[in-house]
Amino acid sequence: MTALTPFARSASAPLWTLEGLRGADPVLGLALLMLLAVVLAEGLHRAVRLPRACGHMLVGALASPLVLRLLERSELDAWKPLIDLAIAVLVFELGTRIRPRWLIDNPWLALTCLLEGAFAGVAVALSLVALGAPSLSAAVAGVVAMSTSPVITMVVLHETRPRGQVTERLLLMTALNSVLAMLALKVWNVVAAGPGHDLLMTGTGALYLVSASFLLGAVCGLLLELFSRLVRGTSAMPVLQVALVIIASMLAVQWTLSPLFALLVAGMVARARMRHGLTVEPQLGSVGAALSVVLFICLGVLLSADGLLALWPWVLTIIAVRLAGKGAAVALLARPSGLGWRQSAALTLALQPMSSLAVLLAADTFDWASQLAAVDRPVLQALLVATALMQLTGPLWTTLALKRVACESNAE
Template sequence: MPNTPALENWLAPAAQAASGPSSAALWTLDGLRGADPVLGFAIVLLLAVVLGEAFHRRLHLPRMVGHMVTGALASPLAFRLLERTDLDPWKPLLDLAIGVLVFELGSRIRPRWLVDNPWLALTCVLEGALAGICVTLALHAMGVPLVTAVLAGAVAMSTSPVITLGLVHEMRPRGQVTERLLMTTAINCVLTMVAIKAWRVLAAADAPSWSDELLTAAASAIFVVSGSLLLGVAAGWLLAKLTEAIRGVDATPVLQIAVVILAAMLAAQWTLSPLLALLVAGMTARRKMGHALTVEPHLGSAGAALSVLLFISLGMLFTLDDLLQLWPLVLALIVARFVGKGVAVAALARPSGLSGRQALALTLTLQPMSSLAVLLTADTLGWSGQLPGVDPRMLQALLVATTILHLVGPLLSQWSLRSLADECPHAPRKDA
């Protein structure tokens, strides 16, 4: 694929795609593959909305499942309407969509609850850490190199904030399990980001010139974590002051999305973590503004459109390549992760105030795994090339496991919140 600027790709007339020998085949699969990327995404976006609504109305499944399935069908996994490299020009918008959701997640967190219930705080930390440790030990026991197993364990700690908030927006659950799910997902994001930075230190320690590399990696990790925290606090403080000065309900979502863009761009410019910065920004804004902070789902309709695009992109990144050869690693990763999270939640359920049924529901809702912490550290969505020293077989197994959990996870979460936790008592009507 030629390395042309994204703007030239977007503005290239569709006639160029139809001027070759296959000009009469514009509406065939080959013709659509050669069309302008914006045209291809517009068609896929339209199909995603229709399929998501059909899944929701006919099968009572979350709309996001339909959006991700659409992306998978449009990807090289099925009809090849779009190539995965077509996502790269859209990555700034995808990062913005992730940033909007992470900021909203941070604004829903009540840190005071962790102080009042230290067993809950311990649960949030222990379930992520134990999941990462179980995955690392299981994979290393199967012959995966330690550095690669540690990276897989770091990613396995996370729960997808995108899927979590998407379900909360759609199902509107209320109760202990939902609040703990949001809290745990936020802490998982932080733990995963810190673990990946620690992994880079471990990888540097394994390098030939380990002393210089280790010092550089450690200093970088400290700079990223502390700098992201400071940037998040500053962004949250700025949002609180500007909201107080403007006092305009209509302008509030615009102001919030502007602060999200500013914080994300500064984090990228200063090589910090946009995920951590925006999470802290949401928490800081909530702390300073209290109930005066009103955050619309997706920060408004524009954010909702970005979220649909994000789910389509996640579907396009689905892969089942080499599943027949890698299924032992994939199965070990999924099972070890479930066991780690389940044991931690069950062990601390009673002290933290959960029943056994609620603990099982929380464990199941935490299953959608996220690779967003890794994606946000990469310049393009071909992020595997930016992880030197990682066993490619294990990396592929990690991607396959993420694909499976992205598809199965929302179904488990919906059933758990509705049936086990009973926090969505009103089932959707068949005509809804």
């Protein structure tokens, strides 16, 4: 337990004081934060209809170096395997809820899925270059701006339980733009490595990454279908799902594959093989729900406002241009793909929560600077602040889009 040191080391002060909290046992400290997060989130939800995920992140922000300094960002690295598991659970569930066949039946929708990420990424990159950012650094900002947070999307859907065409498209686009961002980040790493890099070896590595990640996900999906015949209809089914999610995620990391891609494929293959026989509890049950609370507390701790006053033009540009890029792609193909204007506006808003998943799942720590060492520091900081703002407000955007603008029906 001593490896988990999210609180300071002194335990002499009473527990109810700030010094006492900083000196608390790590497990006790985490439990107290989870208790506070659940109570505060529920209170805010009932009082002002604030999405619970926002409440969880607010508790993390309060405990972060920005406010009370109960947690240091570097101290979250010991929790990263647990947090990665929480992300993996949500990504697998996302994979079980999307229908790839829809892309074949509606090619205009497939084109929309490609363009909404590409438009946002290119628009952000060009805008930052126009503001004086180095081109390679602006490109990585554009890559991250392509993706929508699958974590925020799934948690909001669990809470609001909407049903309708906007919800289905949101799930599909979130999955695809996250994968595209991951692949684009790999390309960026090759370009940033310089002209002396072996392009043939890099191309082979990229092919290995995609094909092996797909194969790993497909095998895990098939194994879930095979083993589920023994435990279907019993309480062991969620346990089996969690076990295979852990196996797929850890093998992907060990073999330097993409956990994001592998888990999405595992979910899709399991759904295709089992169809209505596949029952997936939200967040794979109560353990997954608890992990999600920890995840959003940690996201709150990682929120950054450093340099906001100096970098606000770049931060606002990333947010505004990303919104315009995704909105333009969705609106351009709305009618051919069978979407109304009101639904297009709702989908654009729902796609706004920006994701750091393409970076975090490929990293060993939460230190973006070490993972993106070639990125210009002001650009990276502006990207961190923009991502923090979009993650903190993301549940509001998505809830507003699905329940107010699109007026999706409730599953209950």
